[in-house]
Amino acid sequence: MGDSQVWTAAPAAAEQVRSVLGAAWSCAVTADGGREEFVGAHSVDEDGRVSLHVPEDSALLAAAICAPRGEPSAVLEFADVAPVPVRDRVRARVWLAGWFTAEDGHLTFRATRVVLRRPSGAVVVGVEEYTAARPDPLALAEAHLLTHLADCHGDAVERLTRLVDSDSLHGAVRVQPLAVDRHGLTLRIERARTHGDVRLPFHTPADDVSQLTERMHVLLAQAGTASCPRPLQRQRTDRDR
Template identity: 30%
Template structure:
């Protein structure tokens, strides 16, 4: 369970939003079919307006041989890992079941250009230069984290939007952990709620709030500290955190 501090107007991302956000980060994945189980490291993932999930994988990856010229019925498990070195790095799991296929390079390029029109993800430029596109047509989507396990209808998953800070959060959380531990302790001290003892570690951030993990002698405890208003930019995130910590923003 995640302890949500009782602040007014507290909002949290929906399960579908959290699932979409898992795909926006370079998380490890495992492709499992009736015959094989194959690991993918840092697969580049996007979701199209039609609900298909695209992945860029190395040209010589075995999954391409398994798919061949047809399709492969499989489940892809994405492990959402924390960007800092926690005792338990797994934040959530996302399972997507469906049919995998490899489109022709010309079609793959058209798909990449369509994505680039709304998402300037430079990793897509690797297509055709050591990377091949795989397309999944989802039939079943399940997301599980400490707030519960949720079966998502494919349309619900498609209509949701990933959090805008999905790719930005990793470097920022590592910066917070390494350079500003005083901010983490100040957040715990000033939250106005008695929390379990433990060292505060940055677990995650989204437009609605910051998540901390308290690593204590009796185990780990997660706490969510909501922002007063949804953040629109990285500057908004930093401003909210510094203000809640009661620190001089000029020093951070």
């Protein structure tokens, strides 16, 4: 990374939107008052156009043909779901408003409005920012990385809690890895009836899995020199659904 580039501890909203779209396996489309769910049917071009392959008898095809060009004719919704079983697994939602055109056996969607809803609230992302942004380089690998960390390296997750403020761990019954991107790792801290998230930023961004491994080793080394937190309370009755 050059000296002129500014490093931040979290992805920008436009980058997060592109990451959600790139990693999502399904999307919901609302058009002409109807709603259809499509699984494994979309792809995203570099400029943010969404290609959607739908059945020939889909009502969406007729809606795309009849909609006035340039007018918002549909809304696409994507959910960002945590790959690790935690409470409240939807980490974010993305809505794209825009219009479809039929091209070469599929529909092409061009967004005129982009909205990202995170737990902290909704953010309107400029269309130019959206088209210029790129997905996080770890977005497609994130699900495997997090499930491997949770299933095979629970000791490492517990060790990382040494980097968390003790107040944030008060009453904790379980800690799970919730998200990872080039800028850092997010832990979900679950209590008997509530939960919260804590972010552990990397010292520099990770542009691929090998760099992520090095960043994680740095965090674990930092955790090794930190004081030990209180042990987690045993969870007796609360279960994920």
